[in-house]
Amino acid sequence: MPKTCFILNPTAGPNRRRDTPALIAQHFGALEADYVVSLTERAGHAVELAAAAAAQGYEVVVAVGGDGTVNEVGRGLLGTNAALGIVPQGSGNGLARHLKVPLDLAAALRRLAKPDFSRMDVGRINGHPFFCTAGLGFDAHVSQHFAQAGTRGLSTYVKVTLREYRRFRAVPVRIEMNGQELLETSCYVLAFANASQYGNNAYIAPLADLRDGLLDVCLIDDLPVWRALKVSIGLAMGNLPQSKAAEYFHTAQARVVAPEPLGFHVDGDYMGHATEFDVELLPLALAVAV
């Protein structure tokens, strides 16, 4: 069994289980495994804890939380030999769902006792690594307002999305991909998908492959009500590309310029506004244990 460090975000997810450390002890203690559990104390702490665990020789460092926790642990592990594990305890759990990690806590822990090791691509937007998705426009705008909502969970997310849909307007952008100027268009959503979904099985790029050296880029130039319905159904059914409500591209590098500041998110967390975005893919940059 690999030497394993669990990094637990006690604030992640709608349920915030208190018994997770006891369940880890139950599943790993009996196996005489070499493991440790660390709790995060603040946002950003998991980056430091993960880097320290890798430096101490832990072979698998497990993010116990959602995509924000996965992002922090993944960032801490970049450039090290340790592999990322996931125990999904978040709200959306996009990367865990893509990797088919069991959502059941006990089942996820059992898998980590004998994980399969592989590697995955990592995206980067304006220097910020992302593992699942990053994006500009409406999805970032929703992340910004979701973070300010006071409560989390799917129902808050849906409420914020519907409220902000009435307010948000598309912004003109110029997009270059693979070194070529490709389009001048308006941007309602421009998503860069390393994995297939945002979380909660909302498939923004159902064909995305974590190991193909490419990002799946999804452009929605505007979102009138009829198209919003098509997009919602496409996200849920995993057939957005066939619905013609969005346009798709594949690239390992992109540059986006906007005349006015546009919000962006990284793995669902709002990062701020910018007028220029440099996006790149780091092929197979992270080891994973799932």
Ligand SMILES: Nc1ncnc2c1ncn2[C@@H]1O[C@H](COP(=O)(O)OP(=O)(O)OP(=O)(O)O)[C@@H](O)[C@H]1O
């Ligand atoms: N101890 C802590 N106190 C406050 N915030 C924390 C702490 N530890 C981590 N965080 C922050 O909590 C945020 C939310 O965590 P995470 O994304 O894992 O859960 P989630 O939002 O419920 O799930 P998902 O992203 O899958 O929807 C992260 O961005 C992280 O920076």
